[in-house]
Amino acid sequence: MIMNAHNLAKRTSKYLVPLFILLALFIILAASLGSANLSLKETAIIIAKYIPGVNYFIDWRSINPQSAKIITQIRLPRIFLSIFVGIGLASAGVIFQGIFRNPMADPFIIGVSSGASLGATIGLLIVSGVNFLNLSAASIFAFGGAIAVTFLVYNISRIKSKISVVTLLLSGVAISALISSINSFILIFRTSDLAKVIFWLMGGFTSATWLQFFTIAPVILVLLIVSSFFMKDLNLISLSDERASQLGVETEKVKKILLVLASLIAAAAVSVSGIIGFVGLITPHIMRLIVGPDHKVLYPTSAIAGGIVLLFSDTIARTILSPREIPVGIVTSIIGVPFFIYLLLRSKREIF
Amino acid sequence: MKEKILTIKNLSFAYNGSNVLDNISFDVSSGCFLSILGPNGSGKSTLINLISKVLKNYKGEIIVKDRSLKNLNSKEIAKLVAVVPQYSNAGFDFLVGELVMMGRFPYISRFGREGKQDFDIVEDVMEKTKTLTLCKKRFNELSGGEKQRVIIAQALVQDTPIILLDEPTSHLDINFQIEIMDLFYKLNTDEGKTIIGVFHDINLAANYSKKAILLKNGMVFGYGEINNTITKENIKKVFNSDIYVGKNPFTGKLYISPTFNPVFEVPADSRDVKVHVIGGGGAASPIINLLYGRGYTVSCGVVNNFDTDLDTSEMLGISYVSEAPFSPISLYSQNKNLEFIKSSDIVVLPEIEFGHGNFSNLVSVKEAQELGKKVVIIEGKRIKDRDHTGGKAEKLYNKIMANGAMIIKDISEIFDKI
Numbered sequence: 001m002i003m004n005a006h007n008l009a010k011r012t013s014k015y016l017v018p019l020f021i022l023l024a025l026f027i028i029l030a031a032s033l034g035s036a037n038l039s040l041k042e043t044a045i046i047i048a049k050y051i052p053g054v055n056y057f058i059d060w061r062s063i064n065p066q067s068a069k070i071i072t073q074i075r076l077p078r079i080f081l082s083i084f085v086g087i088g089l090a091s092a093g094v095i096f097q098g099i100f101r102n103p104m105a106d107p108f109i110i111g112v113s114s115g116a117s118l119g120a121t122i123g124l125l126i127v128s129g130v131n132f133l134n135l136s137a138a139s140i141f142a143f144g145g146a147i148a149v150t151f152l153v154y155n156i157s158r159i160k161s162k163i164s165v166v167t168l169l170l171s172g173v174a175i176s177a178l179i180s181s182i183n184s185f186i187l188i189f190r191t192s193d194l195a196k197v198i199f200w201l202m203g204g205f206t207s208a209t210w211l212q213f214f215t216i217a218p219v220i221l222v223l224l225i226v227s228s229f230f231m232k233d234l235n236l237i238s239l240s241d242e243r244a245s246q247l248g249v250e251t252e253k254v255k256k257i258l259l260v261l262a263s264l265i266a267a268a269a270v271s272v273s274g275i276i277g278f279v280g281l282i283t284p285h286i287m288r289l290i291v292g293p294d295h296k297v298l299y300p301t302s303a304i305a306g307g308i309v310l311l312f313s314d315t316i317a318r319t320i321l322s323p324r325e326i327p328v329g330i331v332t333s334i335i336g337v338p339f340f341i342y343l344l345l346r347s348k349r350e351i352f
Numbered sequence: 353m354k355e356k357i358l359t360i361k362n363l364s365f366a367y368n369g370s371n372v373l374d375n376i377s378f379d380v381s382s383g384c385f386l387s388i389l390g391p392n393g394s395g396k397s398t399l400i401n402l403i404s405k406v407l408k409n410y411k412g413e414i415i416v417k418d419r420s421l422k423n424l425n426s427k428e429i430a431k432l433v434a435v436v437p438q439y440s441n442a443g444f445d446f447l448v449g450e451l452v453m454m455g456r457f458p459y460i461s462r463f464g465r466e467g468k469q470d471f472d473i474v475e476d477v478m479e480k481t482k483t484l485t486l487c488k489k490r491f492n493e494l495s496g497g498e499k500q501r502v503i504i505a506q507a508l509v510q511d512t513p514i515i516l517l518d519e520p521t522s523h524l525d526i527n528f529q530i531e532i533m534d535l536f537y538k539l540n541t542d543e544g545k546t547i548i549g550v551f552h553d554i555n556l557a558a559n560y561s562k563k564a565i566l567l568k569n570g571m572v573f574g575y576g577e578i579n580n581t582i583t584k585e586n587i588k589k590v591f592n593s594d595i596y597v598g599k600n601p602f603t604g605k606l607y608i609s610p611t612f613n614p615v616f617e618v619p620a621d622s623r624d625v626k627v628h629v630i631g632g633g634g635a636a637s638p639i640i641n642l643l644y645g646r647g648y649t650v651s652c653g654v655v656n657n658f659d660t661d662l663d664t665s666e667m668l669g670i671s672y673v674s675e676a677p678f679s680p681i682s683l684y685s686q687n688k689n690l691e692f693i694k695s696s697d698i699v700v701l702p703e704i705e706f707g708h709g710n711f712s713n714l715v716s717v718k719e720a721q722e723l724g725k726k727v728v729i730i731e732g733k734r735i736k737d738r739d740h741t742g743g744k745a746e747k748l749y750n751k752i753m754a755n756g757a758m759i760i761k762d763i764s765e766i767f768d769k770i
Contacts, residue, residue, distance in 0.1 A: 101443040229462050238444050245406045248430030248458035293444030
């Protein structure tokens with residue numbers, strides 16, 4: 001009986017298989033939508049052409065080269081980039097929520113977003129034009145800023161090699177406020193560039209390229225795999241630091257490792273997308289309701305679900321007011337905030 | 353001599369600059385059931401946290417099974433020492449089965465997963481802790497007693513020789529307290545687990561443990577067999593409170609109780625008032641205790657040895673006249689009693705049962721009355737029902753009443769009469 005309840009592979013695949021199917025359907029749907037109207041069938045055939053093993057059965061001549069180009073060069077890079085950013089945000093969210101033992105924590109809670117914003121501002125206004133590893137100056141500086149601020153917050157809240165969750169949260173809020181005001185201060189002197197910065201901050205994938213994708217996706221993937229080996233530890237840490245130590249977790253060490261990994265994941269995601277709120281907060285929460293709190297299952301499923309959520313949001317962002325685009329950060333907030341409030345009211349009833 | 357499973361040598365631990373534990377040393381032999389007792393802030397929980405290495409940076413040595421804690425990593429320690437804390441509601445609502453399996457963490461490698469052995473142990477322990485049927489329930493749905501059993505199961509699957517208890521029962525109803533303490537008792541006697549527990553409830557500790565350690569201000573005040581450690585004097589010094597230490601007549605185990613003697617402002621002249629209380633069958637104890645508490649000079653007699661009233665007199669250190677157990681009062685004792693009565697101002701006659709053996713006590717009261725002493729009778733049950741002499745005692749009793757003895761219904765009224 002217990003054997004059954006604990007078969008991890010079975011439990012995980014029970015949720016992962018439907019999620020992957022859903023993701024595949026969303027990819028085809030999203031690739032077919034846009035200003036140039038393509039049928040679902042045509043889209044599916046074009047995508048299938050690139051899947052090894054399947055492409056053997058595809059009749060080349062039925063494909064319109066123009067459509068193929070739209071899909072493979074414009075839509076797919078954007079689709080895959082948004083999926084990976086979604087994966088990154090949701091998985092970082094799971095880790096932060098686990099460490100903080102609070103389902104209301106998100107990847108930006110200890111300053112990733114404010115650091116990335118300041119970095120992006122500097123990148124856009126001061127050193128624009130620099131390129132490194134296929135990434136723009138804004139991306140690189142956003143990544144660096146996110147890491148720097150996280151590091152700062154972390155060190156402030158560290159007391160004799162121990163990190164208190166409450167101090168971490170409070171110093172995160174304080175430093176974020178400070179960094180945001182520095183950001184605003186810089187913008188006062190460059191009002192002409194305000195639009196550029198604000199547009200970046202609202203988040204989006206307008207300029208997504210395969211190069212961007214192939215630079216950031218491996219980073220997120222590797223971090224994701226490394227962190228997945230700490231999910232047993234995270235389960236125990238989510239009980240309490242003390243209990244985790246009693247049960248054999250090197251709590252302080254693992255917390256540090258996970259905080260670094262999650263911050264890196266979040267910073268990598270933010271560097272190519274801008275600040276996209278609520279995906280990292282709400283996806284883990286929904287998945288916890290479905291699969292339960294066991295991080296061994298929650299982590300991979302939330303990651304894929306995060307990809308789906310952000311792809312869905314981005315597709316809405318670029319099609320709903322077509323040909324005009326709205327920043328995806330606005331879409332996630334419009335969907336996310338009511339849901340967040342719903343969760344707050346729910347938890348008010350249940351927990352307090 | 354049994355093998356030493358835990359040795360603590362010159363252990364000190366400071367928190368925010370002040371010493372919580374101050375140079376303590378003791379060792380525990382394998383298979384012991386040890387209670388750590390002491391007032392709040394004496395360092396009990398700190399000690400538990402140090403032995404489980406939740407707290408580090410201590411001075412001195414903690415040696416578990418011949419290995420210093422300093423040389424062991426978290427997983428190795430978790431295979432030697434398990435902690436049972438008080439349950440607290442989990443933020444994330446895990447399934448009971450998941451929670452218990454978490455106790456196997458030290459046995460599962462980072463890249464591995466639970467094997468058959470882990471499932472077998474989990475199932476076995478869940479059976480033993482009666483949590484198997486809760487396996488697929490969410491933790492937060494459970495009752496307090498069930499939650500505590502799940503936490504115990506989580507600690508037991510660690511399969512450690514030492515189990516530390518951090519007041520695992522103090523927030524539970526008495527039925528759950530007993531159920532859980534019985535479980536630890538069984539683990540101790542049947543499986544030879546060494547159990548070291550912090551308890552608030554000294555009686556609970558005394559019922560189950562073999563040894564006790566008393567902590568005061570971070571130092572070991574006393575350590576040894578439970579009966580030699582929990583004494584009136586030790587408790588007075590460590591907890592600063594007066595207690596009665598006796599034996600539970602039902603189990604024969606050590607049993608303590610507060611003396612329930614609220615501190616009143618003692619009238620300056622009460623020491624000069626001498627009160628003699630007739631004893632017998634424990635009926636005198638409450639009144640002796642009360643009068644003693646108010647500062648009166650109290651004596652008691654005649655009581656047989658092993659009578660509760662004699663224990664009370666001894667506990668409080670007052671004078672008494674005693675007689676061999678189950679023997680009628682001898683003339684010698686009766687005369688001795690009369691001497692006490694003569695030097696007293698007041699004689700109190702509690703609600704005693706009278707037989708042929710102690711009839712002379714009643715005679716003494718009558719004599720006291722004739723000597724002009726104030727006699728106070730505490731009346732509850734009718735004398736008719738307390739008379740086992742065939743009417744002799746009733747007759748004399750009524751005579752004393754008729755002669756102007758003061759009658760009270762409740763012992764607290766006594767102060768109005770004195």
